[in-house]
Amino acid sequence: MRALRPGDPHMVGAYQVTGFLGEGGQGSVYLGLAPSGEPVAIKMLHARFADDASAVRRFRREAEAARRVAEFCTAKVLEVGALDDQPYIVSEFVDGPSLQRQVAESGPLTGASLVRLAVTTATALAAIHRAGVVHRDFKPSNVLLAADGPRVIDFGIARALDMSQSLTTSVVGTPAYMAPEQFHGDTTPAGDVFSWAGTMAYAATGRGAFGFGSLPVVMHRILALEPDLSGVGEPLRELLWASLAKDPAARPTAEQLVRALIGFGSGAQAPVPAPPYPPLPHGVTPATAPRYPHGPPAPLPPARYPVSGAVAEKPGRWPKVLVPIGAAAMTVLLGVAVWAWPRTNADGGGQVTPQSAPTHRPAAFNAALTGVVAPSTRKGGTLRIGTTAALDDIDPANSFNTELWNYGRLYGRSLTMYRPAPGAAGTEVVPDLAEKLGETSDDGRTWTFTLRDGLLFEDGTPITSADVKYAVMRSADRELMPNGTDAIVRLLDMPGAYTAADAGKAISTPDARTVVFRLKHPMSSFNQLATLPVTMPVRMGSTKPLSSGPYKVGARSGTSVTLVRNAHWSGAGDPHRTALPDRVELTWNMNAEEAGRKLLSSELEVMSTPASATLDKVRADPALNVRSDAPSMNFLRFLAVNTRLAPLDRAECRKAVLAAVDRAALHRVYGDGPFGTEIAIRLQPPSMPGRGELDDPRPLASAARPPESCGKVSFTLLTRDGETDVSAGNVIRDNLAAAGIEVTVKNVPLLEEIDTLGNPAAHTKQKVGLVMRRWSPDWPDADPMLSPLIDSREIVESGFSTNLGVRLTQVDRLIDQSRRTLDPEARARTWRQAERLVLEEGLVLPLLWIKGGLIRGKGATNVHVSAVYHDYDVTTMGVAP
Numbered sequence: 039m040r041a042l043r044p045g046d047p048h049m050v051g052a053y054q055v056t057g058f059l060g061e062g063g064q065g066s067v068y069l070g071l072a073p074s075g076e077p078v079a080i081k082m083l084h085a086r087f088a089d090d091a092s093a094v095r096r097f098r099r100e101a102e103a104a105r106r107v108a109e110f111c112t113a114k115v116l117e118v119g120a121l122d123d124q125p126y127i128v129s130e131f132v133d134g135p136s137l138q139r140q141v142a143e144s145g146p147l148t149g150a151s152l153v154r155l156a157v158t159t160a161t162a163l164a165a166i167h168r169a170g171v172v173h174r175d176f177k178p179s180n181v182l183l184a185a186d187g188p189r190v191i192d193f194g195i196a197r198a199l200d201m202s203q204s205l206t207t208s209v210v211g212t213p214a215y216m217a218p219e220q221f222h223g224d225t226t227p228a229g230d231v232f233s234w235a236g237t238m239a240y241a242a243t244g245r246g247a248f249g250f251g252s253l254p255v256v257m258h259r260i261l262a263l264e265p266d267l268s269g270v271g272e273p274l275r276e277l278l279w280a281s282l283a284k285d286p287a288a289r290p291t292a293e294q295l296v297r298a299l300i301g302f303g304s305g306a307q308a309p310v311p312a313p314p315y316p317p318l319p320h321g322v323t324p325a326t327a328p329r330y331p332h333g334p335p336a337p338l339p340p341a342r343y344p345v346s347g348a349v350a351e352k353p354g355r356w357p358k359v360l361v362p363i364g365a366a367a368m369t370v371l372l373g374v375a376v377w378a379w380p381r382t383n384a385d386g387g388g389q390v391t392p393q394s395a396p397t398h399r400p401a402a403f404n405a406a407l408t409g410v411v412a413p414s415t416r417k418g419g420t421l422r423i424g425t426t427a428a429l430d431d432i433d434p435a436n437s438f439n440t441e442l443w444n445y446g447r448l449y450g451r452s453l454t455m456y457r458p459a460p461g462a463a464g465t466e467v468v469p470d471l472a473e474k475l476g477e478t479s480d481d482g483r484t485w486t487f488t489l490r491d492g493l494l495f496e497d498g499t500p501i502t503s504a505d506v507k508y509a510v511m512r513s514a515d516r517e518l519m520p521n522g523t524d525a526i527v528r529l530l531d532m533p534g535a536y537t538a539a540d541a542g543k544a545i546s547t548p549d550a551r552t553v554v555f556r557l558k559h560p561m562s563s564f565n566q567l568a569t570l571p572v573t574m575p576v577r578m579g580s581t582k583p584l585s586s587g588p589y590k591v592g593a594r595s596g597t598s599v600t601l602v603r604n605a606h607w608s609g610a611g612d613p614h615r616t617a618l619p620d621r622v623e624l625t626w627n628m629n630a631e632e633a634g635r636k637l638l639s640s641e642l643e644v645m646s647t648p649a650s651a652t653l654d655k656v657r658a659d660p661a662l663n664v665r666s667d668a669p670s671m672n673f674l675r676f677l678a679v680n681t682r683l684a685p686l687d688r689a690e691c692r693k694a695v696l697a698a699v700d701r702a703a704l705h706r707v708y709g710d711g712p713f714g715t716e717i718a719i720r721l722q723p724p725s726m727p728g729r730g731e732l733d734d735p736r737p738l739a740s741a742a743r744p745p746e747s748c749g750k751v752s753f754t755l756l757t758r759d760g761e762t763d764v765s766a767g768n769v770i771r772d773n774l775a776a777a778g779i780e781v782t783v784k785n786v787p788l789l790e791e792i793d794t795l796g797n798p799a800a801h802t803k804q805k806v807g808l809v810m811r812r813w814s815p816d817w818p819d820a821d822p823m824l825s826p827l828i829d830s831r832e833i834v835e836s837g838f839s840t841n842l843g844v845r846l847t848q849v850d851r852l853i854d855q856s857r858r859t860l861d862p863e864a865r866a867r868t869w870r871q872a873e874r875l876v877l878e879e880g881l882v883l884p885l886l887w888i889k890g891g892l893i894r895g896k897g898a899t900n901v902h903v904s905a906v907y908h909d910y911d912v913t914t915m916g917v918a919p
Contacts, residue, residue, distance in 0.1 A: 753807025
């Protein structure tokens with residue numbers, strides 16, 4: 039608590055205001071005294087609500103309803119009113135930490151303490167519902183742990199304000215604890231039960247039942263995946279499973295929770311309440327449990343995934359990126375948009391060199407990372423692919439979903455592609471539509487591609503250079519193509535205002551087989567960009583691309599499509615795709631539990647991003663584990679340093695601070711299992727050929743103090759407000775405290791992320807020294823991996839920046855040199871030199887890489903993991919008879 043400031047109220051109604059407790063998105067909270075002398079909590083809502091008469095009426099109506107809630111296990115609402123038209127609510131003061139803070143600082147609850155918490159909070163929830171109130175925002179921070187027992191607070195307030203902590207104004211609640219139906223605006227008591235179960239899972243494990251992260255990631259997991267309740271003991275685990283059912287009708291009521299929990303507390307094995315809740319086998323979810331009896335909710339509207347350097351389409355404060363909120367971005371943020379820096383074949387041909395020839399592997403864990411499992415040349419059969427992603431458009435050029443980029447290569451061909459081979463060989467760029475790799479002149483500013491002879495669309499008409507030009511330029515039309523990448527058009531030497539119909543001289547087509555790109559500045563890695571699906575040919579004016587690959591769309595129904603053979607595709611002109619299956623069935627928007635069941639029971643050959651429960655089952659069963667792989671994803675967690683804040687403006691002080699961070703401890707926080715994370719000591723990802731060896735200049739942990747010349751080192755650390763990030767921030771704080779460094783951890787809510795986590799100007803004003811950030815490149819190359827992190831020209835001082843403190847002229851010169859260097863090895867050395875400078879100066883600290891989880895279908899043949907897409911490569915896959 040702090041003293042009152044000028045402008046703070048001294049009296050609110052009959053209550054004396056004695057101190058300031060805190061501030062949030064809804065308003066300010068003060069400590070006060072009732073006329074009786076009892077302490078009270080006074081929440082003054084933000085003045086902006088006073089301008090909306092309907093909002094004020096709604097607030098008073100809902101808050102008055104909250105006063106009817108029984109006092110047991112809740113913070114009693116004492117008064118509701120307005121001060122100078124500014125709404126306020128006075129409640130009993132609960133002296134104790136929140137459940138979120140308690141678990142983050144002291145660890146999960148166990149035994150009788152956990153059962154008491156579950157009983158009292160469920161009782162509070164039942165009382166809230168009996169009063170006709172829906173909490174709508176039940177979460178760990180709204181459970182206070184008083185000396186005489188837990189109290190639930192803020193019931194009814196979220197609805198009263200019609201507020202959201204998400205980015206969708208019709209959604210009320212905190213994303214990590216929201217029920218699936220809440221993302222569609224449906225709030226009922228059943229949603230509170232879902233949120234209660236998520237809160238209890240956090241209390242028992244210190245993790246969210248669906249993890250933590252950005253809004254799209256959490257939404258995807260809640261809507262499509264099953265909860266992770268590992269670490270929750272029986273019989274509570276079984277009750278939480280039922281309460282976290284996707285279908286609201288399949289959840290117990292709060293009253294039924296109380297009755298079941300009292301049975302637990304008495305030592306009886308109280309059953310999960312009777313139907314309509316399906317019985318649960320011990321410790322697992324039922325394969326037959328209904329999730330959406332009336333069909334799944336409509337997919338959330340897609341939005342464009344952020345592209346480094348892209349100008350925001352809304353004027354104002356976000357000049358560099360767009361907020362990733364749509365379903366199309368979910369899979370990317372889960373770690374599927376991962377890349378490796380490719381090696382080009384000097385002769386431009388498509389022959390596999392002896393060094394890159396695939397090695398056949400017997401079925402084993404991780405066998406498909408470096409070899410081909412179940413090799414076969416058998417043609418025929420149906421390849422069945424399932425995904426939990428919501429695909430509104432199967433045009434891969436209108437998507438940032440790299441699952442679709444992988445699948446789309448079955449019916450679309452780009453100018454170049456990555457060789458379909460396991461391991462490092464799979465990062466080599468080879469010609470696809472082009473007969474050889476692009477040739478450059480003008481120091482890497484001009485690139486010329488020649489198409490193979492005899493290429494045909496699925497209708498038998500020729501594919502020409504004009505079709506490639508149109509395909510690239512339509513990616514500039516954000517109304518026509520809102521969800522794809524415009525990475526190539528942003529490089530073209532053309533004015534900022536342009537249309538898909540006219541690229542001027544930036545793309546020329548001297549003849550039907552030649553396409554020439556002219557860039558603003560040298561880009562030695564343009565052959566890598568040419569692998570993007572925006573170079574798949576599209577006939578001028580077409581609303582959808584015609585097939586240029588071995589398959590075409592045969593039938594589409596709802597959330598599935600069947601691909602059949604394209605009679606006008608010739609294997610002679612496509613040396614990389616084997617086209618073994620006769621048909622391919624692609625189904626999206628699948629329930630994760632059902633998709634996992636089908637995968638394990640051989641009803642699917644391919645499924646991306648399996649549910650955590652499915653992966654747990656696979657790891658526990660040796661017969662299934664040999665069908666799984668855990669590739670390292672190119673998704674980096676890192677610490678950025680504010681080099682404008684003393685003493686972090688001095689290298690010796692920065693390096694001492696970073697050396698005290700225990701990355702091994704962070705590894706445990708974020709997951710150190712086979713499908714968890716791995717410690718990062720480099721900015722370039724592990725699978726990036728050409729990154730070479732580079733010693734880490736800092737140990738994994740050190741408590742050595744900064745030099746005396748640094749003086750007192752004290753600053754703020756910014757993290758996201760997800761529970762796992764909060765725990766990680768506390769680990770860093772404790773690491774630095776052991777080295778005599780005083781750190782205050784500030785957890786940034788989602789709505790403030792753009793303005794706070796990525797705003798260099800704000801950091802110095804707020805005395806922010808370290809910022810915990812995440813990064814994954816937009817396309818597969820060292821350039822988009824490193825330049826947004828270390829190029830000083832990428833910094834936007836008062837807007838959103840990925841680079842927050844690297845301002846080295848020498849690094850900028852090396853970046854320019856790399857873009858002019860055509861020799862791959864020399865180029866790689868230049869990037870390593872730039873990376874070394876940044877790390878040795880203590881400007882960025884890499885923390886962790888995320889690892890993925892894949893499962894091979896039993897009937898799949900020719901299986902290997904693509905080192906680019908970090909998914910099973912479908913272009914050469916077949917099926918067993």
